[in-house]
Amino acid sequence: MKRFDCLKLIAAEAKDALVVSSAGATTLEWNALRPSDGNFRVRTLGLCSSIALGMALGLPHRRIVALDGDGSLLMNLCSLPTIARMRPNNLLHVVFDNEVYEASGSKKTATASCTDLFAIARAAGIEKARWANSVEEFAQAVSAALKGEGPYFMGAKITTDRTEVPPYPMDEVENKYRFVRHVEKTENIEIFKSGLPASYA
Amino acid sequence: MTEEEAARTIWDGLKTAGINLVATLPDVNLAELLRAVEEDRDVVHVPLCREEEGIGVCAGAYLVGKKCAAIMQNGGFFNSNNAIVSTLLQYQIPLLLLIYYAGDVGDRTFSTSGAMTEPVLQALGIRYYVMRQPKDAAELIKRAQILAEDSKRPVALLLTKEVLGRRAALGASHPE
Numbered sequence: 001m002k003r004f005d006c007l008k009l010i011a012a013e014a015k016d017a018l019v020v021s022s023a024g025a026t027t028l029e030w031n032a033l034r035p036s037d038g039n040f041r042v043r044t045l046g047l048c049s050s051i052a053l054g055m056a057l058g059l060p061h062r063r064i065v066a067l068d069g070d071g072s073l074l075m076n077l078c079s080l081p082t083i084a085r086m087r088p089n090n091l092l093h094v095v096f097d098n099e100v101y102e103a104s105g106s107k108k109t110a111t112a113s114c115t116d117l118f119a120i121a122r123a124a125g126i127e128k129a130r131w132a133n134s135v136e137e138f139a140q141a142v143s144a145a146l147k148g149e150g151p152y153f154m155g156a157k158i159t160t161d162r163t164e165v166p167p168y169p170m171d172e173v174e175n176k177y178r179f180v181r182h183v184e185k186t187e188n189i190e191i192f193k194s195g196l197p198a199s200y201a
Numbered sequence: 202m203t204e205e206e207a208a209r210t211i212w213d214g215l216k217t218a219g220i221n222l223v224a225t226l227p228d229v230n231l232a233e234l235l236r237a238v239e240e241d242r243d244v245v246h247v248p249l250c251r252e253e254e255g256i257g258v259c260a261g262a263y264l265v266g267k268k269c270a271a272i273m274q275n276g277g278f279f280n281s282n283n284a285i286v287s288t289l290l291q292y293q294i295p296l297l298l299l300i301y302y303a304g305d306v307g308d309r310t311f312s313t314s315g316a317m318t319e320p321v322l323q324a325l326g327i328r329y330y331v332m333r334q335p336k337d338a339a340e341l342i343k344r345a346q347i348l349a350e351d352s353k354r355p356v357a358l359l360l361t362k363e364v365l366g367r368r369a370a371l372g373a374s375h376p377e
């Protein structure tokens with residue numbers, strides 16, 4: 001499977017879901033397929049699923065999708081028991097497993113030898129965990145996960161080839177402001193305090 | 202002030218400051234405070250497996266409108282440094298860090314952790330306040346949250362045994 005084909009299927013089903021993506025090519029490909037201020041790029045390797053969990057707990061009625069990688073998840077495996085324990089029913093955690101640290105020189109990860117991320121997720125207590133073994137299975141599973149009661153964990157073994165897409169169009173701080181403004185607008189809430197005091201005090 | 206009263210004071214201070222999501226990892230000195238957190242149904246409580254994931258959880262929750270605090274030991278603060286740097290500081294995300302000050306003056310354990318705590322906070326440019334007087338706790342928490350929001354950076358409150366009601370506060374005029 002190619003990650004780009006899987007991401008296309010998610011983009012077709014994502015609607016207004018807020019999407020958190022792990023640093024590297026996943027983010028770039030996703031942003032090319034669904035350019036939106038509702039996308040948040042993660043810069044700390046490992047933190048993708050944790051940031052998505054925080055969003056899912058903070059906005060329980062909104063769909064949250066984490067686009068994670070094998071190297072990233074391996075660095076933060078403890079996120080799985082925490083997700084299982086908190087049971088956010090609006091969270092879909094997708095892990096693209098290409099068995100390498102793709103953004104870091106393509107050295108092999110532990111999944112290249114023996115480690116099964118689905119089995120870890122299931123053992124952590126995430127009942128709705130699965131591998132998607134074909135593009136058809138992936139499409140069906142994403143569609144179900146974006147309608148049903150999660151938390152969902154979905155692993156997909158993918159090839160290591162990348163799709164040529166433009167670079168990420170903004171820095172981290174702009175990403176933050178755009179994302180929060182997008183949430184404010186679509187949820188009709190105020191997150192950033194409006195303005196400064198009328199006088200210096 | 203008893204340990205239970207001290208914990209109640211700190212927790213009430215956090216609630217008054219508007220905190221509505223708390224990520225925690227236990228330390229024996231935080232037991233009463235964490236009990237107050239667990240008993241509160243109005244606040245989302247995220248018990249962690251490792252403190253660094255909590256920085257991510259709080260950052261994500263902040264981005265959708267929550268006011269967050271992370272409660273941990275200073276060992277957990279050391280565990281969290283990459284997330285603090287490349288998520289909180291890089292994106293300018295505020296977070297109240299309540300850090301139990303293991304290895305504080307008078308302790309019989311963790312003196313190395315105690316020695317490194319303030320220098321690491323200083324190196325990261327994180328403003329911090331050592332909390333010693335239980336009676337000042339609520340007001341200091343409120344002010345620290347204002348500073349975090351205004352500076353869009355993490356702010357740390359170092360929780361000593363004194364402020365947690367586990368050792369007499371120096372200079373307290375009325376013995377309890």
Ligand SMILES: [Mg+2]
Pocket residue numbers: 069070071096097098099100101102
């Ligand atoms: Mg990978």
